[in-house]
Amino acid sequence: MLVVEGKDDTKAINRAVNADTIETRGSAIDEDTLALIEKLADQRGVIIFTDPDFSGEKIRKIVAEAVPNAKHAFLPKKEGRPDKAGGSLGVEHATPDAIRAALNHVYTETDAAPELITHADLMAAGLIGGAGAKRRREQLGELLQIGYVNGKQLEKRLRMFGIQPATFAQAIRQMNATSKEEFHE
Incomplete structure (x- = not known):
């Protein structure tokens, strides 16, 4: 189960791989969503795959604190930007190849x-x-x-x-x- 930020991220994931997602709908993750992520982590395991920006890191920290055994995948900033000049940054802009590459290098935290x-x-x-x-x-x-x-x-x-x-x-x-x-x- 991939934890992503929104529906556009889910669409991009589905173009790249066959995976289920749960959307946080931004960095203000409500308690119900966090509880669902915790439940899914116990049942299936989760991979946190958020945008390579400040908000994405904030979400990653919130979810990782609630689910210490979560795995992590990271999208390089250059892969999450549709144009090299700037603008929007996120998983939703990544190519299927970039998403697959990120998911092929998953890390697990260890204290x-x-x-x-x-x-x-x-x-x-x-x-x-x-x-x-x-x-x-x-x-x-x-x-x-x-x-x-x-x-x-x-x-x-x-x-x-x-x-x-x-x-x-x-x-x-x-x-x-x-x-x-x-x-x-």
């Missing part, structure tokens, strides 16, 4: 995960505390398919999804290689 990637690792990788850190976090979120988070939340998200140091290091190498290619163009 028991040890800290594998430290604050110092994030600083050394240029992900916090420096010029260009925000853009690098966006790139990392896309490569690892964990969504975008600010510097304060990055360490937590890496830990809660159990991202391994080797996976993190590979993503950083890929980012650095891409940055060098862009520099030489």
Whole structure:
């Protein structure tokens, strides 16, 4: 069962995969909807698949707090924007391929995960505390398919999804290689 924000998200999901959805109808999730999500999580399991924006993250946090065993799928911002110039952002604008790719990389939160990637690792990788850190976090979120988070939340998200140091290091190498290619163009 996929938890999405609205009916347009459900339509986009149905174009991509055969799945049931439950719509939160925005970030002001009522108690009945939250209770239904909890019930479905017990019966079938749920995947939270919200828009890659502030409201989507707010919904994700509310649902994850109520359903700690929920799984998470993330759509990269660039895949949720119909035009590259800006405008509306969301699952409803994603292509079926982008939706399938996001659903092929589902994460489960774990509070028991040890800290594998430290604050110092994030600083050394240029992900916090420096010029260009925000853009690098966006790139990392896309490569690892964990969504975008600010510097304060990055360490937590890496830990809660159990991202391994080797996976993190590979993503950083890929980012650095891409940055060098862009520099030489």
